[in-house]
Each structure stands twice: as structure tokens, then as C-alpha cells.
Amino acid sequence: MRLSLNALDQSLTTRIIDEAKTILAEVGIEVRGRKLKERMLQSGLVADALGKRLLFPKEVTEQALLTAPSTFALYNRDGALHTTVGGDAVHFTPASSALKILDHRSGESRLANTADFVEYIRLVDGMEHIDYPSTAFSTNADIEAKVSDIWRLYLCLTHSSKPIVSGAFTEEGVPPMAEMMMLFRKDKQELIEKPMSIFTITATGNFRYSEDSCQNLLDCAEWGIPIEIVPVTLMGLIAPVTLVGATVFHTVDVLAGIVMAQLVNPGAPVIFGGAPASFHMQEASAPMLGIEALHLDVLYAAIGDELNLPTQAYMALSDAKFLDAQAGAETFGSGLLAGLAGVNSVSGPGMLDYVMTFSLPKLVFDNELCGQIQHLLRPVVPINDLPTMDLVREQMKDEHLLTAPHTLEHWPEQLYLTGKVYDRKNEDSWAKAGSKDLLQRATEEVEQRLSRYTPIETSAEIDAEMRRLIISGMTQERPLPEIPTPPERSEKKKRGRRQNRRSL
Numbered sequence: 001m002r003l004s005l006n007a008l009d010q011s012l013t014t015r016i017i018d019e020a021k022t023i024l025a026e027v028g029i030e031v032r033g034r035k036l037k038e039r040m041l042q043s044g045l046v047a048d049a050l051g052k053r054l055l056f057p058k059e060v061t062e063q064a065l066l067t068a069p070s071t072f073a074l075y076n077r078d079g080a081l082h083t084t085v086g087g088d089a090v091h092f093t094p095a096s097s098a099l100k101i102l103d104h105r106s107g108e109s110r111l112a113n114t115a116d117f118v119e120y121i122r123l124v125d126g127m128e129h130i131d132y133p134s135t136a137f138s139t140n141a142d143i144e145a146k147v148s149d150i151w152r153l154y155l156c157l158t159h160s161s162k163p164i165v166s167g168a169f170t171e172e173g174v175p176p177m178a179e180m181m182m183l184f185r186k187d188k189q190e191l192i193e194k195p196m197s198i199f200t201i202t203a204t205g206n207f208r209y210s211e212d213s214c215q216n217l218l219d220c221a222e223w224g225i226p227i228e229i230v231p232v233t234l235m236g237l238i239a240p241v242t243l244v245g246a247t248v249f250h251t252v253d254v255l256a257g258i259v260m261a262q263l264v265n266p267g268a269p270v271i272f273g274g275a276p277a278s279f280h281m282q283e284a285s286a287p288m289l290g291i292e293a294l295h296l297d298v299l300y301a302a303i304g305d306e307l308n309l310p311t312q313a314y315m316a317l318s319d320a321k322f323l324d325a326q327a328g329a330e331t332f333g334s335g336l337l338a339g340l341a342g343v344n345s346v347s348g349p350g351m352l353d354y355v356m357t358f359s360l361p362k363l364v365f366d367n368e369l370c371g372q373i374q375h376l377l378r379p380v381v382p383i384n385d386l387p388t389m390d391l392v393r394e395q396m397k398d399e400h401l402l403t404a405p406h407t408l409e410h411w412p413e414q415l416y417l418t419g420k421v422y423d424r425k426n427e428d429s430w431a432k433a434g435s436k437d438l439l440q441r442a443t444e445e446v447e448q449r450l451s452r453y454t455p456i457e458t459s460a461e462i463d464a465e466m467r468r469l470i471i472s473g474m475t476q477e478r479p480l481p482e483i484p485t486p487p488e489r490s491e492k493k494k495r496g497r498r499q500n501r502r503s504l
Contacts, residue, residue: 001379001380001381002088002377002378002379002380003340003376003377003380004340004341004342005298005302005337005340005341005342007298007299007301007302007341008299008302008303012244013302013303013306014306016244016247016248016251016303017251017303017306017307019248020248020251020252020255021056021058021061021062021255022058023207023248023252024055024056024058024061024252024255024256024259025055025056025057025058025061026055027053027055027207028048028053028054028055028056028207029053029054029056029207029208029209029252029253029256030052030053030054030206030207030208030209031053031054031209031214031260032208032209032210032211032214033171033209033210033211033213033214033215033217033218035214035215035218036209036214036215036217036218036260036264037054037214039218039263039264040054040260040263041054043060043263043264044057044060044263045057045060045263053207056255056256056259060259060263061255061259064258064259064262064263064266065255065258065259065262065307067262067266067267068258068261068262068267068268068269068270068307068309069086069267069269070086070087070308070309070310071084071085071086071087071310072084072085072086072195072226072269072310073085073194073195074132074163074195074196074197074198074226075163075194075195075196076161076162076163076196077157077160077161077162077184077196077456078161078184079184079185079190079194082131082132082162082163083131083132083163085198085226085269085271085310085344085345086309086310086344087344088342089344090338090339090342090343090344090346090373090374090377091131091132091344091345091346092129092130092131092316092335092346092348092349092366092370092373093130093131093132093133093134093165093345093346093347093348093349094120094124094130094133094134094136094347094348094349094350094351094358094363095134095136095314095317095347095348095349095350095351095355096134096135096136096137096165096167096200096347096355097136097137097138097355098112098136098137098138098351098355098356098357098358099111099112099137099138099140099356099357100112100137100353100356100357100358101116101137101357101358101359101360102322102352102357102358102359102361102362103116104359104360104361104442104443104446109321109353109357111138111140111141112137112138112139112140112358113139113140113141113142113481114139114142114143114151114155114481114482114483115482115483115484116137116139117136117137117139117152117155118155118159118483118484119360119450119484120133120136120137120350120358120360120363121133121155121156121159121160122159122160122450122453122486123360123363123364123446123449123450123453124160124162124363125159125160125161125162125453126449126452126453126454127363127364127367127449128367128371129367129368129370129371129374130349130363130366130367130370131162132162132163132164132165133156133160133162133164133165134164134165134166134347135149135152135153135156135164135165135166135167136350136351136358137358138152139151139152139481142481143480143481144474144475144476144478146170146473146474146475147470147473147474148169149166149167149168149169149170149173149177150173150176150177150180150469150470150473151470151480151481152166153166153177153180153181153197154180154466154467154470155483157180157181157184157458157466158456158458158463158466158483159455159456160456161456163195163196163197163198164196164197164198165197165198165199165200165228165345165347166197166198166199166200167199167200167201167216168199168212168216169212170212171211171212171215171216172215172473173216174199174215174216174219174220174223174225175219175223176469176470176472176473178191178219178223178225179469180466180469181196181197183462183465183466184196184462188223191223191224192223192224193224195224195225195226195269197225197226198225198226198227198228198271198345199216199220199225199226199227199228200227200228200230200273201213201216201217201220201227201228201229201230201257202230202231202232203229203230203231203232203253203254203256203257204231204232205231205232205233205234205238205239205253206238207252207253207256209256209257209260217257217260217261217264218264220261220268221260221261221264221265221268222264222265224265224268224269226268226269226270226271227257227261227268227269227270227271228270228271228273228312228345229253229254229257229258229270229271229272229273229274230273230274230275230312230314231250231253231254231274231275231276232274232275232276232277233246233249233250233253233274233275233276233277233296234276234277234278234279234286235276235277235278235279235290235292235293235296236278236279236281237279237286239276241278241279243292243295243296243299246276246296247296247299247300247303250274250276250296250300251300251303254272254273254274254300254304257270258270258272258309269310270309270310271304271309271310271311271312271344271345272300272301272303272304272307272309272310272311272312273311273312273313273345274296274297274300274312274313274314275288275313275314275347275355276288276293276296276297276300276314277290277293278290278292278293285354286354287319287354288314288317288319288354288355289317289318289319289330289334294315294333294334294337297313297314297315297334297337297338297341297343298337298338298340298341298343300313301313301338301341301342301343302341305342310344310345311342311343311344311345312343312344312345312346312347313338313341313343313345313346313347314347314348314355315334315335315337315338315343315346315347315348316331316332316334316335316338316346316347316348316349316366316369316370316373317330317331317334317347317348317349317350317351317352317355318330318331318351318352318362319352319353319354320352320353321352321353321357322352322359322439323352323359323361323362323365323438323439323442327352327362328365328369328438331348331349331362331365331366331369332369332372332373334348335348335349335366335369335370335373336373336376339373339374339376339377340377348366349362349363349366349367349369349370350362350363350366360446361439361442361443361445361446362442363446364421364442364445364446364449365421365422365438365442368418368419368421368422371416371418371419372416372418375416383410383414384406384409384410385406390406391404391406394406419445420441420444420445421438421441421442421445422441423438423441450487451487453486453487455486467480
């Protein structure tokens with residue numbers, strides 16, 4: 001048994017789901033993408049009297065939910081099983097969609113570029129408690145906006161073998177990204193059988209899916225790419241200020257995406273996700289770490305669990321501007337809630353300032369927090385300590401258990417030892433180590449981890465084809481950004497560098 005939250009009672013859970021199904025059937029969703037709308041009409045949905053919104057009959061919704069898988073596997077670049085998403089498993093991944101980076105060398109908050117992204121992906125590749133990276137922030141003016149999504153995917157695929165949380169911000173973005181990933185599989189069918197990414201589909205609020213989201217959902221479902229449906233439910237502005245009402249609104253938006261994906265491709269992997277926020281009535285801001293927004297996170301996760309679907313949430317991040325006490329409190333508090341609620345994919349580490357700014361020192365600090373949360377979530381089971389009388393006798397004999405066989409055998413996996421970024425020293429040891437504060441320790445850890453990065457190799461043929469896919473989507477002829485070379489490693493390390501799975 002593991003620690004968990006009981007967020008909703010069964011009767012209220014049932015009422016929320018029933019209410020959401022009723023709204024879908026009677027009010028429906030505005031599906032702005034022409035191709036997806038046509039596909040949905042052919043699949044059993046009906047238009048309202050004005051022809052503007054699609055109505056989801058309850059029987060269609062319920063049948064579609066029966067085909068949505070409760071779990072799915074993610075594979076790495078080389079085709080090896082990496083993890084399973086769903087069930088009780090909790091995974092942490094960096095949050096997405098920032099524009100700026102908080103430069104750990106200058107202290108400046110500025111627009112991010114390709115060099116920043118390369119350092120980020122090299123850093124996250126070696127993190128023990130970040131399960132897979134995301135395309136966390138934009139490279140801005142470095143690359144034409146139309147191909148920025150596939151460019152970041154390229155940088156991920158050439159610097160890490162881990163699966164990726166990604167997505168497209170344009171209607172035409174998914175197919176070339178899928179083709180790029182297919183270069184690491186035999187064919188499209190193997191990419192479907194061994195997916196290496198999760199793509200985010202954003203529901204835009206007001207019971208509406210935009211043109212971009214509609215086309216991306218259609219393309220992902222046809223390519224078999226797992227998707228997370230992520231409404232930005234803004235409590236007090238475009239959703240009720242009360243928790244139950246907000247949960248119903250949120251459930252409507254997510255259910256619509258899940259049903260549409262199943263109607264396109266029954267069995268398509270879909271995650272019940274979200275990025276809710278609460279509207280700040282004084283600052284006119286939208287804090288994702290407002291306590292009521294966090295409460296909504298765990299409530300909709302309970303709805304996803306009830307529907308036997310994998311879940312996702314934007315948690316383990318902060319609205320603070322720097323790596324300070326607020327950042328630590330919001331990240332650990334929300335990450336812990338996500339873990340206790342059993343959220344399967346937690347999008348957050350590394351992010352600050354209303355998902356506008358990414359910080360590498362915060363990412364290494366958050367990696368540590370995620371490790372502690374995972375340690376807490378381990379099942380509680382007897383480990384040679386029931387019956388307990390032998391341990392009592394050991395304690396009575398020596399008045400300690402420090403050198404007891406039971407302690408020597410089990411302390412390495414039972415007592416979590418934090419890394420250097422976390423302060424567990426006494427005051428004298430801390431002073432001798434330089435009296436460093438959190439930001440200093442985290443910044444040093446960034447540089448040390450970057451120096452230990454081991455590159456992965458990609459065949460020249462695959463690399464050339466990936467670059468061709470990027471260039472073919474550009475409207476102006478310009479060179480692709482330079483990619484900084486990694487630090488040199490020893491010959492022994494070089495010989496152990498990882499290879500891609502196949503050549504063209």
C-alpha cells in the first residue's frame with residue numbers, strides 16, 4: 001500500500017461525470033477544425049441547430065471511453081521500453097511552452113535560444129528523477145516560427161534517447177514531426193507500436209477546440225501518437241470559481257478530446273490532463289499554483305482515475321520569478337499533491353513565472369525534490385521488521401541499531417540521501433564548504449552535470465534527413481542555428497557513447 005489522497009467521494013464523482021456528459025450532449029463543443037469536424041459528423045456526432053457546435057450523444061461518449069486504453073508504454077529512441085504511463089506510476093517531466101530562460105551565468109531573464117535548449121536537453125538527459133524531457137521552451141528568433149516545433153524535437157532526438165513530451169503550435173506541424181520520429185523505427189506501424197513521445201493538445205476554453213488543436217488531434221490519432229488533453233481551466237474567468245463547477249467544466253473539455261481521438265482511432269492512447277489556474281481578482285493574473293487551482297488538479301485527476309484513464313497535470317512548478325522560498329514551497333507542495341493524487345505525468349520541473357521562464361538551476365533542484373517525492377510514494381510493506389522482537393533485542397543489547405545487520409542491509413535503499421544541491425550539512429560543515437546558498441549550489445550542479453554529459457550519436461544519413469524535414473518547412477532560405485559542441489570526455493567515455501537504432 002502507498003500513500004494516497006481521497007479527493008472525491010463516489011457519489012460526487014459520479015454526478016460530475018454525468019453532468020459533463022449531459023453538457024456534451026446538450027451544449028456540445030465548437031470544433032473549429034474543418035477536417036476534424038467532418039470526421040466527427042461521419043462518426044456519430046451531430047451538429048446543433050445552428051450547425052456551429054457538435055453534440056456528443058451520451059451513448060457515443062460512453063462507447064468511446066470503452067476503447068480508450070488505461071495504460072500505454074513509452075519507448076526510447078532506440079526502441080527499448082522506457083516506462084508505462086497509467087496505473088499508480090508517477091512520472092515527472094519539465095513543464096512546457098516558456099519563452100524566456102533565467103540565465104544561470106548572468107542572472108538575466110531573457111529570450112531563450114538554441115544554445116540554451118541544447119544545454120537544457122543535455123542536462124535533463126542525465127537526471128535520475130526526471131523521467132522524460134519536454135520541449136520545454138522556445139528557441140525564439142534562432143529559427144523560423146513555422147518550424148520551431150520540429151527544430152526542438154530534432155534537438156531532443158539528437159541529444160537524448162529518452163521519450164519526449166512535445167507538440168505542435170501550427171496546423172501542419174504534426175506530420176513532419178511524426179516523420180522525423182519514424183526515422184528511428186522501421187516504419188509507421190512500429191512507431192505506433194513503440195511510441196517515443198506524448199503530444200499536448202490544448203483545449204482553448206469556452207467549450208471550444210481551435211483550428212490548430214483540431215488538426216493536431218486528428219493527425220496524432222491517425223499516427224498513433226499518445227496525446228494529453230490539456231484545458232487551461234481558468235477559475236473565476238472562463239470557468240466557475242467554485243471547485244465542483246470548475247471540475248465539471250474541465251471534465252467536459254477533456255472528455256471531448258478523448259472521445260474525438262477514439263472516434264478517429266479507437267484505442268488511441270489519450271491522457272486526461274490539464275493546466276488549470278485561478279484568476280487573481282486583484283492582480284488580474286492567472287496563478288497555476290493558487291491553492292484552489294491545485295485543488296482542481298487533484299479533483300480532475302480523481303475523475304480521470306474513475307474513468308480508468310492515465311492522468312497529467314501542470315504541477316511541481318512555480319509562479320515565482322526566481323529560485324526562492326516561494327519557488328521551493330510551490331514546487332514541492334504541488335509535486336507532493338500530484339504524487340499523492342497519483343498523477344501519472346507531472347509537467348512542471350524547471351518552470352517559473354506563469355510558465356514563461358525556464359531555469360536550469362531550478363531544474364536540478366526540482367530533480368532532487370522529485371526524488372524525495374518518489375521515495376515517499378514507495379509502498380509501505382514489512383521488510384524483515386515483523387515480527388519486531390529481534391530488532392528490540394538488538395536495540396536493548398547495544399542501545400543503538402547503527403551497526404545491526406538489519407540496518408546495514410537496508411539503510412541504502414530505505415534512507416534517502418540527498419544530492420549536493422540540497423543542504424543537509426551541519427553549520428560547521430556548511431561553512432567549511434563555502435557557506436553556499438541554494439542558488440550557488442544549484443548553479444554549480446548545473447555546470448557539473450553539463451560537464452558529465454555523454455553524447456549520443458546519430459547516423460549522418462538520419463541527421464541529414466531530419467534537417468531536410470526542418471528546412472522543407474521553412475518559408476525563407478536561411479542556415480539552421482549552430483549547435484554548441486559538448487564538453488570533451490575521456491577516451492573511455494567516448495567508446496561507450498550510445499548509437500542510434502538504425503541507419504536509413
